[in-house]
Amino acid sequence: MQKPAIPKGTRDFTPSEMLRREYIFNTIKTVFKKYGYAPIETPAMENLSTLLGKYGEEGDKLLFKILNSGDFLQKADNTMVANNDSTRFALQISEKGLRYDLTVPFARFVVQHRNEISFPFKRYQIQPVWRADRPQKGRYREFFQCDADVVGSDALINELELIQIIEEVFGLLKMEVTLKLNNRKILAGIAEMIGLPDRLTDITVAIDKIEKIGLEKVVEELLQKELPPDSVQKLIPFLNMQGDNTRKLQTLKNLLKESAIGSKGLEEIETVLFLSREVGVQLTIVFDLTLARGLNYYTGAIMEVKANDVAIGSICGGGRYDNLTGIFGMPDVSGVGISFGADRIYDVLNQLNLYPDHVETATRLLILCFGEKEQLHGLKLLQALRKAGVQAEIHPDLAKLKKQMTYANNRGIPFVLLVGEDEITSNTYTLKNMQSGDQSQLTLPGIIEKLNQNEDAI
Amino acid sequence: MQKPAIPKGTRDFTPSEMLRREYIFNTIKTVFKKYGYAPIETPAMENLSTLLGKYGEEGDKLLFKILNSGDFLQKADNTMVANNDSTRFALQISEKGLRYDLTVPFARFVVQHRNEISFPFKRYQIQPVWRADRPQKGRYREFFQCDADVVGSDALINELELIQIIEEVFGLLKMEVTLKLNNRKILAGIAEMIGLPDRLTDITVAIDKIEKIGLEKVVEELLQKELPPDSVQKLIPFLNMQGDNTRKLQTLKNLLKESAIGSKGLEEIETVLFLSREVGVQLTIVFDLTLARGLNYYTGAIMEVKANDVAIGSICGGGRYDNLTGIFGMPDVSGVGISFGADRIYDVLNQLNLYPDHVETATRLLILCFGEKEQLHGLKLLQALRKAGVQAEIHPDLAKLKKQMTYANNRGIPFVLLVGEDEITSNTYTLKNMQSGDQSQLTLPGIIEKLNQNEDAI
Numbered sequence: 001m002q003k004p005a006i007p008k009g010t011r012d013f014t015p016s017e018m019l020r021r022e023y024i025f026n027t028i029k030t031v032f033k034k035y036g037y038a039p040i041e042t043p044a045m046e047n048l049s050t051l052l053g054k055y056g057e058e059g060d061k062l063l064f065k066i067l068n069s070g071d072f073l074q075k076a077d078n079t080m081v082a083n084n085d086s087t088r089f090a091l092q093i094s095e096k097g098l099r100y101d102l103t104v105p106f107a108r109f110v111v112q113h114r115n116e117i118s119f120p121f122k123r124y125q126i127q128p129v130w131r132a133d134r135p136q137k138g139r140y141r142e143f144f145q146c147d148a149d150v151v152g153s154d155a156l157i158n159e160l161e162l163i164q165i166i167e168e169v170f171g172l173l174k175m176e177v178t179l180k181l182n183n184r185k186i187l188a189g190i191a192e193m194i195g196l197p198d199r200l201t202d203i204t205v206a207i208d209k210i211e212k213i214g215l216e217k218v219v220e221e222l223l224q225k226e227l228p229p230d231s232v233q234k235l236i237p238f239l240n241m242q243g244d245n246t247r248k249l250q251t252l253k254n255l256l257k258e259s260a261i262g263s264k265g266l267e268e269i270e271t272v273l274f275l276s277r278e279v280g281v282q283l284t285i286v287f288d289l290t291l292a293r294g295l296n297y298y299t300g301a302i303m304e305v306k307a308n309d310v311a312i313g314s315i316c317g318g319g320r321y322d323n324l325t326g327i328f329g330m331p332d333v334s335g336v337g338i339s340f341g342a343d344r345i346y347d348v349l350n351q352l353n354l355y356p357d358h359v360e361t362a363t364r365l366l367i368l369c370f371g372e373k374e375q376l377h378g379l380k381l382l383q384a385l386r387k388a389g390v391q392a393e394i395h396p397d398l399a400k401l402k403k404q405m406t407y408a409n410n411r412g413i414p415f416v417l418l419v420g421e422d423e424i425t426s427n428t429y430t431l432k433n434m435q436s437g438d439q440s441q442l443t444l445p446g447i448i449e450k451l452n453q454n455e456d457a458i
Numbered sequence: 459m460q461k462p463a464i465p466k467g468t469r470d471f472t473p474s475e476m477l478r479r480e481y482i483f484n485t486i487k488t489v490f491k492k493y494g495y496a497p498i499e500t501p502a503m504e505n506l507s508t509l510l511g512k513y514g515e516e517g518d519k520l521l522f523k524i525l526n527s528g529d530f531l532q533k534a535d536n537t538m539v540a541n542n543d544s545t546r547f548a549l550q551i552s553e554k555g556l557r558y559d560l561t562v563p564f565a566r567f568v569v570q571h572r573n574e575i576s577f578p579f580k581r582y583q584i585q586p587v588w589r590a591d592r593p594q595k596g597r598y599r600e601f602f603q604c605d606a607d608v609v610g611s612d613a614l615i616n617e618l619e620l621i622q623i624i625e626e627v628f629g630l631l632k633m634e635v636t637l638k639l640n641n642r643k644i645l646a647g648i649a650e651m652i653g654l655p656d657r658l659t660d661i662t663v664a665i666d667k668i669e670k671i672g673l674e675k676v677v678e679e680l681l682q683k684e685l686p687p688d689s690v691q692k693l694i695p696f697l698n699m700q701g702d703n704t705r706k707l708q709t710l711k712n713l714l715k716e717s718a719i720g721s722k723g724l725e726e727i728e729t730v731l732f733l734s735r736e737v738g739v740q741l742t743i744v745f746d747l748t749l750a751r752g753l754n755y756y757t758g759a760i761m762e763v764k765a766n767d768v769a770i771g772s773i774c775g776g777g778r779y780d781n782l783t784g785i786f787g788m789p790d791v792s793g794v795g796i797s798f799g800a801d802r803i804y805d806v807l808n809q810l811n812l813y814p815d816h817v818e819t820a821t822r823l824l825i826l827c828f829g830e831k832e833q834l835h836g837l838k839l840l841q842a843l844r845k846a847g848v849q850a851e852i853h854p855d856l857a858k859l860k861k862q863m864t865y866a867n868n869r870g871i872p873f874v875l876l877v878g879e880d881e882i883t884s885n886t887y888t889l890k891n892m893q894s895g896d897q898s899q900l901t902l903p904g905i906i907e908k909l910n911q912n913e914d915a916i
Contacts, residue, residue, distance in 0.1 A: 004566040004786045007503050007554050012567055014574060015496030015581065022497065034844060036821045036851035038473030039480065043600050044502060044556075044586065045465050045522075064503075067523040067552050069590040073544045081539045086531045094525055096465050098502075108462040109470055116472060118868035120854055123473065128502065132527040142501050155854035157837065278834060279841050328462045363494045376736060379615065383737050386492060393494035396578055396613035410576035 009133070009141030016360045021346055023359045024173065025126060028146050028340055031168045032124040035161055037148045040123045042105040044130075045096045052097075054104045054327065062131045064141075065094040098130040102147045102339070103324070110151055111328040119152030119333075126342075138312075138347065149337030151324070156268060159301045159320070160275040162338050166305055166316060167283040169340065174354050176308040177315070178284045182291040183269045184298045184319070186252065189262015193255065194234040199227060204292035207239065211290055215239055238289065245273065245287040252289075268300060297321045301336060310348045316340045364451055365392040365415040366408040368401060374419045381419065381429075381444065388448045392417075408434055415451065467591070467599030474818045479804060481817045482631070483584060486604050486798055489626045490582040493619055495606045498581045500563040502588075503554045510555075512562045512785065520589045522599075523552040556588040560605045560797070561782070568609055569786040577610030577791075584800075596770075596805065607795030609782070614726060617759045617778065618733040620796050624763055624774060625741040627798065632812050634766040635773070636742045640749040641727045642756045642777070644710065647720015651713065652692040657685060662750035665697070669748055673697055696747065703731065703745040710747075726758060755779045759794060765806050773802045822909055823850040823873040823889075824866040826859060832877045839877065839887075839902065846906045850875075866892055873909065 006012060013021060029039075045066060052060055068075075076092035099105050102125045110121065126146045135141055148165065150158045163179065170177045187207070191200045202225050206218045213221075218239070222232045237255060241248050249266060256262030269287060276285065291302055300320030307315055318338030325333045349355060367382055369375040378394050385392040393413070395404045401418075408416050418430040431447055432439045442450060464470060471479060487497075503524060510518055526533075534550035557563050560583045568579065584604045593599055606623065608616045621637065628635045645665070649658040660683050664676045671679075676697070680690045695713060699706050707724060714720030727745060734743065749760055758778030765773055776796030783791045807813060825840055827833040836852050843850040851871070853862045859876075866874050876888040889905055890897045900908060 004508065004570045005505065006501050006508075006566075006570075007505055010501035010503060012501070012571065013497075013499040014571060015498060018497040018499060033820050034849060036849070038820065039471075039476040040473060041471040041476060043464050043468035043470070044588070045468060045600065047463065047465055050462065050464075061527075064527070065525040066556075067525050067548055069519075069522070071542070071544045073539060073542045073547060078539050081531060081536050084529070084531045086529045089531060090525055098524075108464075112462045112464075113470065113472060118865055120865075122851075130502070142503065150854070153854045155856075157833070157852065157854040160837070161854075275834075275837065279837050362491050362496065375615070376733075379618070379733065379737050391492060391494070393580075394615065396608070396611045396615040396619075398613075407576055407578075 007141070009135030009139075011140060011142070019360050019362070020349070020355055021342070023355060024342055024345055024349065025144075025146070027172045028169055028342075029124070029126065031165050031172070032148050034168075035122075035148075035165055037122045037124040037150075040106075040109060040125055041127060042099065042102075042109055042125070044098055044128075046099055046105055046108070048091070048095055048097045050108050051100060051104060055100055059100060062133055063100055064098040064130045064132055065090055066096040066098070067094055099127075100131055101129050102127060102145045103149075103337075106147070106149060107324045108328055110333070111325050111330045114330060120150050120158075121152055122148070122150045124148040138344070140343065144342045146340040146342050147337055148339075149335055151333050151335035154320075154322075154334040156271050156275065156301075158336050159268075159272045159303075160279070160281075162303070162318065162336065163272070163276055163281060163283065163285070164279070166303075166338065167281055169316075170283075170305070173345070173349065175345075175348060175352075177305050178286055178308060180286050180288040180291045180304045180306065181269060181272070182288055182302040183265040183300055184292075184302055185261050185265025185268065185300060186256070186289070187265075187292060189256045189259035189265055190235070190238050192259045192261060194231040196227060196231050202227065203235070207290050208292040210239060241289060245285070248287055248289070265300070272301065293317060293319065297324065299323070303338065307348050310351055312344055312348060314341065315344045315348065360412060363391050363393050363411065363413050365390060365417055365447075366404070366411075366413045367392065367394040367417045367419060368404045368408075369394070369398065370401070370420045371398060374421065374424065377424050378419045381417070384444055385448065385451075388452075390448060390451050417447065465599070467593030467597075469598060469600070477818050477820070478807070478813055479800070481813060482800055482803055482807065483602075483604070485630045486627055486800075487582070487584065489623050489630070490606050492626075493580075493606075493623055495580045495582040495608075498564075498567060498583055499585060500557065500560075500567055500583070502556055502586075504557055504563055504566070506549070506553055506555045508566050509558060509562060513558055517558060520591055521558055522556040522588045522590055523548055524554040524556070525552055557585075558589060559587050560585060560603045561607075561795075564605070564607060565782045566786055568791070569783050569788045572788060578608050578616075579610055580606070580608040582606040596802070598801065602800045604798040604800050605795055606797075607793055609791050609793035612778075612780075612792040614729050614733065614759075616794050617726075617730045617761075618737070618739075620761070620776065620794065621730070621734055621739060621741065621743070622737070624761075624796065625739055627774075628741075628763070631803070631807065633803075633806060633810075635763050636744055636766060638744050638746040638749045638762045638764065639727065639730070640746055640760040641723040641758055642750075642760055643719050643723025643726065643758060644714070644747070645723075645750060647714045647717035647723055648693070648696050650717045650719060652689040654685060654689050660685065661693070665748050666750040668697060699747060703743070706745055706747070723758070730759065751775060751777065755782060757781070761796065768806045768809055770802055770806060772799065773806065774798045818870060821849050821851050821869065821871050823848060823875055823905075824862070824869075824871045825850065825852040825875045825877060826862045826866075827852065827856065828859070828876075828878045829856060832879065832882065835882050836877045839875070842902055843906065843909075846910075848906060848909050875905065 051063055072093045080089040128142050128144050130142050187204050188200055191197050191203050206222050210218050219232055241251050252266055291304055293302055298319035299322040302319040304314045305316035320336040322334045324335055367378045369378045382392055382394050414434055416432050423429045428441050428443055430439055431442050509521055530551045538547040586600050586602050588600050645662050649655050649661050664680050668676050677690055699709050710724055749762055751760055756777035757780040760777040762772045763774035778794040780792045782793055825836045827836045840850055840852050872892055874890050881887045886899050886901055888897055889900050
């Protein structure tokens, strides 16, 4: 007999895990909706032509490919098999793959449905994605992304609203966080000022590493990458900047005053900070020049959220992109978006135990019966309780009372109601608080009142 | 440039579709939770060893298989390629498949997590499943199942609760439905009484067809399948039964009185009908002997729901099974469950236009601004409105007023608020009802009051 198991890197979610995860997803959803973002969903499978080439060579390797149905060998060029050329043969026998992120399917969606959509189009999307990565702690082959994007508007108000969303989501989740903010145009301005506009990627990758390996090593790496020493020299003042947001921005204003794009980036970030102050954003926002993020498609704002009290990677990130839909033939659509890392947020909430008390128990009361006659009476009580909005259950089996009690305990159900022959005659039942052990004799209206009172207590 | 498209048989869901679907899913979820069913989720990918052989030969063919990552040809026996043996070669190069339904993954889950679960275990699960079926109207390659099952209890109270769930879900959705009820043990009793206990499958398949092809053809088919003519003759009184539930059950009591299993089935169905009456179930329940359903694993109750006002297949179905987890090495776990067909329910609600008014528009108000200064003021108003619980948005771009109006119209946003220079000075704004065209001059508290009043009106 096979021992049941699931593929490595994937997870089952038990009821208590699900209820905690739903609390996170529902919080995020509620805020997205409040800010006018509307839900969409796309299929788990996309055509490989949609996915390939969008995530770099490494990404292509990490795509899960679906084997064509039926007699797939018939249509394939089998000579590749002899050469053991798995990569090319894969494309002979599979046309579809599982989605790798929500961004590329969203771009495909916008282009495909351009005539049904009103722009600016604000959408959110909460769905799993799949990557054939090596599984390790905190990295899964199936995980959830929660994205909100607005496309078809380049107004900085959109950046502001995403910041407000971030503030509100983490406020509701009671998490202390810091928002790091940067602008790709500033990075481009720096590349321009040091005379290396084409080496933006090298520079940003290096800047991204400064916190991890320090200035000296970063300089070393840049020289190894054959950046001219005088350019690297010119870069150092940018890397060495100190002080609060205002001071840093002031320093940059001087350093970048001759770069049009750099000055534009500074103006954008200052506007976003100004608007945030005006509408009363309380979130800690740190302008962080080292924030570059791996993704190459950001063209304006770049943002990232870190938890203050737990050492874990970024729990939310995003930015502005100017040509996301270009790859599908629809140029000049500017967009900005953020993505919440639900799995990491889940880890942080677990670690700090930040869930509200109720989140894991839905059922408030279990009716325990001594026999068949009592059960029939219990079913009618149950019906009345449910009608009154009390989430209640009955133990379906005529099991021993102790077994029924254990069941209530294991399920974390806070109250049990005992129904015996005397109780039926008197219409008065014993309500037991499973935590305190307190018992009270109550009629049906009394039970309803007690449980509705206690809604927040236990 | 490639024209963006999705794989055939799959669907994108736009915001208006999503909001309508969420209304259905949320209704079902709320009722599941009310009855004490707790959510679980399982991975999209299962090991093929979990899936293969569980859905018959045809089902195996319809599984979407995932190509192994990396150099999959290295480990494969490539001789099969020469023979064009796609079926066997597939198993050389793929180990995982997409889930085909929620039932087999649930059985795997129960066995794998048996020590973390309290039995009876009541779970619900709402997730997509994938089948490489030929796509056609109403049949998709990716579709959602909404299952509720309880395992580890053979009490008929569980059947009763599923009936109550069905009544409540369709009541909330305002759909008129009929529940068909049968019991596999009655069918087994019939097979026994006509002397063919081994031909149960042939008989139930035939019975299942009676509505479609009529008695004569069914008899013909049975004879073709080489059932002895005298057995077929004995079957006819069962097929010819008339009358209401009570009369049919009475007829069967006589016909089946010498079959222990048949009598047990009758007793079960009578108990379920008795309990339903006792707790006040109002749903139309029809005992229907022709209800057999394709699935072979039901051992007790069989149920199916049909919409009264739309010609469409079953919109919900289920039954009791006694050995679901046996295939994974955990015998003797009795369970009973139902599955709502969300896609068909969606079709019915669309056809009858049964959605509540609000379901498609979340945003109630769009703030329109004449210029930059007005926009900044508008942002602060927006903040205050959102704090007061009014779902509002601002148009992010300083577009022409007409363009902003069109946007509100296209999005179905019921109110717009105009913010110009005068409005800022007087703190009095023009609120326009987009449907009636009515305008009123209101201060912020007035706007909040008006919109909260109108919550149910538009």
